[in-house]
Amino acid sequence: xxxxxxxxxxCFWLFPICLSAAKEAKQKLxxxxxxxxxxxxxxxxxxxxxxxxxxxxxxxxxxxxCSDLNTTAFIHRIIVDEKPNLIVFTGDNIYGYDATDPxxxxxxxxxxxxxxxxxxxxxxxxHDQEGSLSREGVMKHIAGMKNTLSIVNPPxxxxxxxxxxxxxxxxxxxxxxxxxxxxxxxxxxxxGDYSTVPFISGYGWIKPSQQLWFQQTSExxxxxxxxxxxxxxxxxPALAYFHIPLPEYASFDSSNFTGVKQERIxxxxxxxxxxxxxxxxxxxxxxxxxxDHVNDFCGKLTGINLCYAGGFGYHAYGKAGWxxxxxxxxxxxxxxxxxxxxxxxxIKTWKRLDDQDLTGIDxxxxxxxxxxxxxxxxxxxxx
Amino acid sequence: xxxxxxxxxxCFWLFPICLSAAKEAKQKLxxxxxxxxxxxxxxxxxxxxxxxxxxxxxxxxxxxxCSDLNTTAFIHRIIVDEKPNLIVFTGDNIYGYDATDPxxxxxxxxxxxxxxxxxxxxxxxxHDQEGSLSREGVMKHIAGMKNTLSIVNPPxxxxxxxxxxxxxxxxxxxxxxxxxxxxxxxxxxxxGDYSTVPFISGYGWIKPSQQLWFQQTSExxxxxxxxxxxxxxxxxPALAYFHIPLPEYASFDSSNFTGVKQERIxxxxxxxxxxxxxxxxxxxxxxxxxxDHVNDFCGKLTGINLCYAGGFGYHAYGKAGWxxxxxxxxxxxxxxxxxxxxxxxxIKTWKRLDDQDLTGIDxxxxxxxxxxxxxxxxxxxxx
Numbered sequence: 001x002x003x004x005x006x007x008x009x010x011c012f013w014l015f016p017i018c019l020s021a022a023k024e025a026k027q028k029l030x031x032x033x034x035x036x037x038x039x040x041x042x043x044x045x046x047x048x049x050x051x052x053x054x055x056x057x058x059x060x061x062x063x064x065x066c067s068d069l070n071t072t073a074f075i076h077r078i079i080v081d082e083k084p085n086l087i088v089f090t091g092d093n094i095y096g097y098d099a100t101d102p103x104x105x106x107x108x109x110x111x112x113x114x115x116x117x118x119x120x121x122x123x124x125x126x127h128d129q130e131g132s133l134s135r136e137g138v139m140k141h142i143a144g145m146k147n148t149l150s151i152v153n154p155p156x157x158x159x160x161x162x163x164x165x166x167x168x169x170x171x172x173x174x175x176x177x178x179x180x181x182x183x184x185x186x187x188x189x190x191x192g193d194y195s196t197v198p199f200i201s202g203y204g205w206i207k208p209s210q211q212l213w214f215q216q217t218s219e220x221x222x223x224x225x226x227x228x229x230x231x232x233x234x235x236x237p238a239l240a241y242f243h244i245p246l247p248e249y250a251s252f253d254s255s256n257f258t259g260v261k262q263e264r265i266x267x268x269x270x271x272x273x274x275x276x277x278x279x280x281x282x283x284x285x286x287x288x289x290x291x292d293h294v295n296d297f298c299g300k301l302t303g304i305n306l307c308y309a310g311g312f313g314y315h316a317y318g319k320a321g322w323x324x325x326x327x328x329x330x331x332x333x334x335x336x337x338x339x340x341x342x343x344x345x346x347i348k349t350w351k352r353l354d355d356q357d358l359t360g361i362d363x364x365x366x367x368x369x370x371x372x373x374x375x376x377x378x379x380x381x382x383x
Numbered sequence: 384x385x386x387x388x389x390x391x392x393x394c395f396w397l398f399p400i401c402l403s404a405a406k407e408a409k410q411k412l413x414x415x416x417x418x419x420x421x422x423x424x425x426x427x428x429x430x431x432x433x434x435x436x437x438x439x440x441x442x443x444x445x446x447x448x449c450s451d452l453n454t455t456a457f458i459h460r461i462i463v464d465e466k467p468n469l470i471v472f473t474g475d476n477i478y479g480y481d482a483t484d485p486x487x488x489x490x491x492x493x494x495x496x497x498x499x500x501x502x503x504x505x506x507x508x509x510h511d512q513e514g515s516l517s518r519e520g521v522m523k524h525i526a527g528m529k530n531t532l533s534i535v536n537p538p539x540x541x542x543x544x545x546x547x548x549x550x551x552x553x554x555x556x557x558x559x560x561x562x563x564x565x566x567x568x569x570x571x572x573x574x575g576d577y578s579t580v581p582f583i584s585g586y587g588w589i590k591p592s593q594q595l596w597f598q599q600t601s602e603x604x605x606x607x608x609x610x611x612x613x614x615x616x617x618x619x620p621a622l623a624y625f626h627i628p629l630p631e632y633a634s635f636d637s638s639n640f641t642g643v644k645q646e647r648i649x650x651x652x653x654x655x656x657x658x659x660x661x662x663x664x665x666x667x668x669x670x671x672x673x674x675d676h677v678n679d680f681c682g683k684l685t686g687i688n689l690c691y692a693g694g695f696g697y698h699a700y701g702k703a704g705w706x707x708x709x710x711x712x713x714x715x716x717x718x719x720x721x722x723x724x725x726x727x728x729x730i731k732t733w734k735r736l737d738d739q740d741l742t743g744i745d746x747x748x749x750x751x752x753x754x755x756x757x758x759x760x761x762x763x764x765x766x
Contacts, residue, residue: 159595197663199685208594208660212542215591247654273656277591280580302582 029086029119029149029186030171030179035333035341037170037184040084041241042326043290043309044091045071046127046316047109048098055314059321068108070314071324074354075112078326081358086149086168087113089122090290091191091243094138095315096130103133103141114146121150123164125243125291126193126203135193139163150188154213161207162190167217173333173341177230183343184331185221185238185283187214192244195268203244203291205272214274218281237344237367238283239329244268245289248275249306252299258364259297259308259351262319266292279304285347285367288327294319296327296351298364305366310351323353328360334369345369412469412502412532412569413554413562418716418724420553420567423467424624425709426673426692427474428454429510429699430492431481438697442704451491453697454707457737458495461709464741469532469551470496473673474508474574474626477521478698485514486524497529504533506547508626508674509576509586518576522546533571537596544590545573550600556716556724560613566726567714568604568621568666570597575627578651586627586674588655597657601664620727620750621666622712627651628672631658632689635682641747642680642691642734645702649675662687668730668750671710677702679710679734681747688749693734706736711743717752728752 031037047053047068055066079087089110099105113120122142129135139152142164151166168186172178192204222235250265278284279302286298286305293311300306309327311318318324327349334345350363414420430436430451438449462470472493482488496503505525512518522535525547534549551569555561575587605618633648661667662685669681669688676694683689692710694701701707710732717728733746 159599198665200659200662205656205659208591208598208656211591211656212595216542268659270659270662271654271656272659273588273591273594273654276583276588276651276653276655279583279653282581 029168031173031183031333031341032085033173035173035335037086037331038082038084039086039088039239039329039331040078040082040326041088041090041288041309041329042075042312043089044125044293044311044316045089045093045109045313046095047071047093047105047313048095048315049100049105050108053098053315056316057318057320058314066314068313068315071312072108072112074312074314074324077354077358078352079112079116079118082328082352084118084328086186087116087118087120088188088241088288089113089120090241090288090309091123091125092127092290092313092316093122093125094131095127096133097127098315099131102128102131102138105131106138106141106145110142110145110148117147119147119149121148121168121188123150123188123242124162124190124193129193135163135190139190154217157209157213159209160213161209162192164188164190165210165213167221169221170331172343176341178342181225181230181232181236182221183225183236183333185218185236187217187238187240187284189214189240189242191242191289192268200270202269203266205244205268205270206242206274207272211272211274211277215277215281218283222283232343235283237285237347239347240278240284240287242287242289244291245308246275246287246306247271248301249289249299249308251301252297252306257297257299258362259310260295261297262294262322263292265295275301275304286329286349288329293317294322296325296362298349298362298366307349307366323355323359325351325353327351329366343369412551414556414566414716414724415468416556418556418718420469420714421465421467422469422471422622422712422714423461423465423709424471424473424671424692424712425458425695426472427508427676427694427699428472428476428492428696429478430454430476430488430696431478431698432483432488433491436481436698439699440701440703441697449697451696451698454695455491455495457695457697457707460737460741461735462495462499462501465711465735467501467711469569470499470501470503471571471624471671472496472503472505473624473671473692474506475510475673475696475699476505476508477514478510479513479516480510481698482514485511485516485521488514489521489524489528493525493528493531500530502530502532504531504551504571506533506571506625507545507573507576512576518546518573522573537600540592540596542592543596544592545575547571547573548593548596550604552604555726559724561725564608564613564615564619565604566608566619566716568601568619570600570621570623570667572597572623572625574625574672575651583653585652586649588627588651588653589625589657590655594655594657594660598660598664601666605666615726618666620668620730622730623661623667623670625670625672627674628691629658629670629689630654631684632672632682632691634684635680635689640680640682641745642693643678644680645677645705646675648678658684658687669712669732671712676700677705679708679745681732681745681749690732690749706738706742708734708736710734712749726752
């Protein structure tokens with residue numbers, strides 16, 4: 001505490017340096033010596049008050065003893081088993097209506113992630129602010145928690161809608177040509193809660209200000225990656241995480257996705273154009289959302305994978321007998337013949353179920369450098 | 384010329400003042416003493432080289448003598464007959480491929496408007512830049528022409544896609560409470576030409592940077608109108624003009640529009656969200672585009688009229704025997720019992736055909752203060 005007090009005092013005098021240092025410390029993500037990065041997505045915890053908060057939609061045999069603590073236990077188990085490098089909570093982390101004290105609910109919800117000492121981030125859903133904390137309040141609380149890389153909003157965006165828009169860069173392996181380059185980019189966005197516009201009902205959407213920030217960030221990252229040192233021919237691949245699915249999630253049927261669709265796509269009732277914006281940017285290979293708990297598919301549209309995680313939390317609606325689940329993404333680097341790690345070679349995904357064996361299902365390749373990496377090149381050729 | 388030279392010299396020393404003065408001079412639009420403003424929309428002139436440029440899709444009897452000069456004659460006739468207060472050219476003003484000298488084509492295309500001494504503006508279509516001038520070059524040429532209120536891009540938008548995004552304010556009647564308020568707002572946008580994005584074919588679209596500028600402009604105008612002097616309860620109504628129709632134009636059939644749909648809606652193949660953005664902004668009551676020459680309908684969706692003008696130019700494709708046409712919009716102010724002009728009461732439209740009598744067709748009301756003006760109020764009531 002004494003040390004922290006001094007640091008605050010020094011920071012008061014050296015504010016810009018401290019801000020930059022804090023940001024730098026927060027954004028340190030790097031591929032490990034195995035050339036691999038694993039991301040665990042946890043969607044729709046709907047955490048409320050712990051033991052006293054009962055489960056929804058479980059089998060009669062599970063009902064008596066089931067509470068938020070089952071959600072906590074599942075987070076513990078899957079972290080121990082998967083050992084991810086980053087944990088992403090994609091909103092409805094707490095269920096505001098039932099949370100007596102939203103800050104305490106968040107502390108409990110994220111506790112297993114914090115205890116694991118693995119970096120973690122969160123974005124907001126449509127239920128997080130339904131308690132006594134506003135969306136800004138919820139996101140500020142999250143950004144102040146231990147081990148999180150979440151921030152409330154990017155300092156470079158002077159005007160931006162929502163709370164919890166930010167990006168993370170993942171550097172290549174230390175000691176290689178890519179150690180100072182971001183070889184994988186992660187975007188996190190606030191997809192809003194509910195429409196406040198007359199004549200438009202339903203859920204929120206990603207606004208022009210957020211899309212412009214995304215575009216400018218993507219362009220900056222593209223330039224850095226495609227210019228020296230070690231200039232690359234393509235932008236680094238990227239993944240985007242947020243809560244509410246885009247209207248384009250409704251483009252699929254079981255003939256062209258992996259996973260299941262057991263309810264309608266609860267996107268905003270209007271199209272705010274973010275799918276167009278990410279297709280135009282050209283770096284995002286997959287989008288990951290939650291929100292529809294009993295949908296867990298991944299489908300590919302215009303070169304971009306649109307994926308659900310499937311519902312994770314026991315106080316969230318679900319389907320009795322259909323296991324709560326999480327989505328894992330693994331990103332692997334290319335290895336040269338002389339054994340040096342380079343840029344991203346492939347992105348794969350699967351899901352893990354909360355059953356006795358944490359069964360893995362629906363493994364699939366989302367992107368591979370050799371098959372999906374030369375879109376820009378084709379265009380330069382005159383299409 | 385001598386006076387102009389001196390002015391340039393003075394302006395060099397007083398640059399900010401001159402800039403502001405130039406802008407001010409350009410943006411002076413005001414309702415007249417009759418409480419009425421009439422806007423003539425001219426879509427798809429497709430002007431090329433004048434007399435030597437032949438007509439497309441006319442009756443065999445018209446073919447021999449028909450050229451760009453028929454387009455010029457129609458502009459003259461309709462201006463004389465309608466006496467509009469503003470003329471809006473909504474793109475494909477020239478047909479770049481056939482224009483030997485695009486600057487000369489523009490000079491000829493806009494000559495009747497300039498000769499009328501009526502203020503005029505233009506936005507770009509997808510064909511304007513297909514000659515030897517770039518889109519920026521075309522828009523710069525337009526912005527430098529006599530009597531135009533067009534500008535290349537708004538000085539307050541530091542980053543904006545395209546060329547020819549700007550807005551005009553129309554002040555209330557001089558000597559009334561509204562003489563210093565913009566009671567009607569006009570937005571002009573560059574809807575692009577063609578997609579440059581791999582995997583997305585077809586036409587361009589309105590980008591996030593343009594939508595953010597629109598949003599911020601709309602918000603600024605709303606605040607100015609709803610705050611003193613003479614604070615109003617609703618934002619002032621607005622109209623938006625650009626070239627390529629939004630994907631939402633495809634929402635209609637003959638049961639719910641006025642006019643005709645004789646070809647498919649050639650919007651961008653993706654939805655960039657501008658319809659959502661204008662619904663959210665709440666001020667735009669009608670959108671006016673061109674691009675599809677043999678569609679001329681107006682349909683209403685989510686409270687917003689989506690209107691075509693119908694093709695005007697004779698070197699543009701059309702339909703033989705189906706008259707070239709233009710759209711007129713008339714905006715009328717409210718009059719108090721003691722005869723003072725106030726805010727906008729109604730917005731109406733019709734079309735005029737290039738036949739012997741310049742026949743007027745399809746008159747319809749687009750918006751009325753008493754029926755469409757209290758959307759926000761309803762929401763404040765708790766919907």
